[in-house]
Amino acid sequence: MQERTRLEKQIADVKALDQTVEDAVMLIELGEAEGDDATIAEAEKELEAVRVKAEKMQIESMLSGEADGLDAYLEVHAGAGGTEAQDWAEMLLRMYTRWAERQGYKIEWLEESAGEEAGLKSATIKISGHNAYGWLKTESGVHRLVRISPYDSQARRHTSFSSAWIYPVVDDSIDIVIEDKDLKVDTYRASGAGGQHVNRTDSAIRITHIPSGIVVQCQNDRSQHRNRATAMDMLRARLYEAELQRREEEANATEATKSDIGWGHQIRSYVLQPYQMVKDLRTGHESGNPSAVLDGDIDAFLEASLAGKVGMTRDGDAAAG
Structure with a gap:
């Protein structure tokens, strides 16, 4: 029944987009016939919204893995560096919680170890909602922050590291034996x-x-x-x-196509000084607005890494074939 509900929703979403396109095209034709530029502009705005939604739906269609539809656990750990890294860990966790709130996901706090002066040494939360794990699964790895430290009396630039680890919430239908x-x-x-x-x-x-x-x-x-x-x-x-x-x-054709998520491997850099940019080191995707990214606007980064992951899997399957 869950699978049926999911498929019915996908079909309904596609039909709704199709109807929106038809209505917009009809409005454009009507606006051109009557010389109504305002109507044409409104219809073009609707078409742009359809394009954005269709692109997101295309990415969501990639979330067909065994665990993609499950809820997710998210762990954040501060790297070496004391207060700097612990503050960055708290900022990183806030970024993900803000993103989850935007998606309408439920957040449950499971564990938190506070920093000595500020921030977090570690924290674990559970994010519940359809495809929560699928969307977040490529976020595991080390995140690097470069900024003028608010904790440095000499206002020097500091580099801090924190890690995020994502894993799926296993339902009772999956049997895992633990002795x-x-x-x-x-x-x-x-x-x-x-x-x-x-x-x-x-x-x-x-x-x-x-x-x-x-x-x-x-x-x-x-x-x-x-x-x-x-x-x-x-x-x-x-x-x-x-x-x-x-x-x-095991499914990857070669070791070269694998993504190492070890502690020393940075997946993304967040630079606040001397310039402002967030760059994903795996996909090359960039944003010049780190404030928005740190406030949870990470959809473009998730979509780019998911698209790259699917492409990598297809290339590996072709090579194996």
């Missing part, structure tokens, strides 16, 4: 936002999956049991995402 002997479970006292009760008990949970080295943690509830259940869901999601990555790497 207790492979887990190390730690409890600790929660920190950061969360109300007065959050610091009173050791309710926060950290789970380490020993074979893979994957670590997840949750502190959003005062109940240790509920935090453990959420952390286990996150661990299942991380293991599932790791399996998806393994399959994708």
